[in-house]
Amino acid sequence: MPLKGIIGQDSAVRALSSMIAKEDINGAYIFTGPGGVGKFSAGIEFAKAINCEKKEDACEECVSCRKINSLNHPDLFIIRKEEGSSFIKIDRIRDIIYQASLKPYEARKKIFIIAEAEDMNEESQNALLKILEEPRENQIFILTTSVVSGILATVFSRCKIVKFNLLSRDKVQEILTSRQGFNEEEAVLFSRMAMGSPGRAIAFKENDYIRERDRMLNDFFLRKRAIFREEVCDDKKYNDLDASLGMLLSWYRDLLVSKFTQDRNIFLNLDRIEEIFSYSARFSAEKIERDIASVMKTINYIRRNINPKMALFNMALELERQ
Numbered sequence: 001m002p003l004k005g006i007i008g009q010d011s012a013v014r015a016l017s018s019m020i021a022k023e024d025i026n027g028a029y030i031f032t033g034p035g036g037v038g039k040f041s042a043g044i045e046f047a048k049a050i051n052c053e054k055k056e057d058a059c060e061e062c063v064s065c066r067k068i069n070s071l072n073h074p075d076l077f078i079i080r081k082e083e084g085s086s087f088i089k090i091d092r093i094r095d096i097i098y099q100a101s102l103k104p105y106e107a108r109k110k111i112f113i114i115a116e117a118e119d120m121n122e123e124s125q126n127a128l129l130k131i132l133e134e135p136r137e138n139q140i141f142i143l144t145t146s147v148v149s150g151i152l153a154t155v156f157s158r159c160k161i162v163k164f165n166l167l168s169r170d171k172v173q174e175i176l177t178s179r180q181g182f183n184e185e186e187a188v189l190f191s192r193m194a195m196g197s198p199g200r201a202i203a204f205k206e207n208d209y210i211r212e213r214d215r216m217l218n219d220f221f222l223r224k225r226a227i228f229r230e231e232v233c234d235d236k237k238y239n240d241l242d243a244s245l246g247m248l249l250s251w252y253r254d255l256l257v258s259k260f261t262q263d264r265n266i267f268l269n270l271d272r273i274e275e276i277f278s279y280s281a282r283f284s285a286e287k288i289e290r291d292i293a294s295v296m297k298t299i300n301y302i303r304r305n306i307n308p309k310m311a312l313f314n315m316a317l318e319l320e321r322q
């Protein structure tokens with residue numbers, strides 16, 4: 001199968017490889033789908049396949065494949081928001097428009113990958129639209145986004161849409177071990193937590209979310225009396241409160257699951273599964289469902305910027321209620 005470098009994503013691979021086979025390559029694509037499922041990596045694989053000197057998918061050996069792999073090809077342009085900036089700067093887009101006016105230096109096609117394209121503001125998108133409207137033979141634009149509503153309809157209509165999906169747990173595990181250097185045990189644990197997104201699994205590991213989860217459990221599950229909660233409800237203690245609450249939610253989710261089955265394949269918090277089994281009998285399913293609702297409500301409050309400390313304190317009280 002062509003585009004062998006893309007793990008999973010069968011329908012996107014089928015669509016892209018049939019375009020390569022028919023030499024029916026568009027000037028502009030939008031890769032859409034959830035965050036962290038490999039849209040950007042697929043853009044790189046697509047770029048390799050199109051420009052490979054041996055014209056056989058990506059040979060991984062020719063100068064073109066090697067330069068693209070090291071993101072060091074003069075005809076590969078990667079555009080994304082700079083760190084600390086809230087959008088992609090218009091100057092960057094102007095630079096790209098200039099580059100697009102030149103012929104490729106050495107590749108068959110110049111490739112522009114705009115990662116998280118929703119980070120372009122309206123002015124930038126309108127500037128980009130001009131080149132998308134007059135595509136040249138020898139260039140391809142690939143915009144990736146998980147926020148389709150952040151792309152102007154006019155831009156959208158100029159691009160061929162390729163959809164990416166969440167991956168199966170096995171595929172996530174395969175990517176984590178073969179591409180990301182996870183050991184087997186980490187890959188098993190994180191692929192469960194990641195719910196189909198290898199990018200999420202990588203972020204979980206990098207940001208030490210297992211420790212964050214354990215802290216959440218210590219503060220909100222294992223502690224007993226609300227009177228102690230006020231000190232633990234300091235939202236500033238958490239790097240990413242939304243994600244930490246997500247971990248707490250996964251705990252209650254597992255507790256609820258433990259009411260119905262002991263099949264380990266279904267659990268997320270595999271490293272603490274014995275504890276989950278031992279706590280299972282202490283809580284009724286109704287109580288756990290109420291707790292899940294309480295954590296979800298808190299996540300919604302945090303997302304809507306409602307006083308996080310107060311939201312956490314209320315959650316602590318609710319979780320304690322029998």
Ligand SMILES: [Zn+2]
Nearest residue numbers: 052059062065
């Ligand atoms: Zn090659």
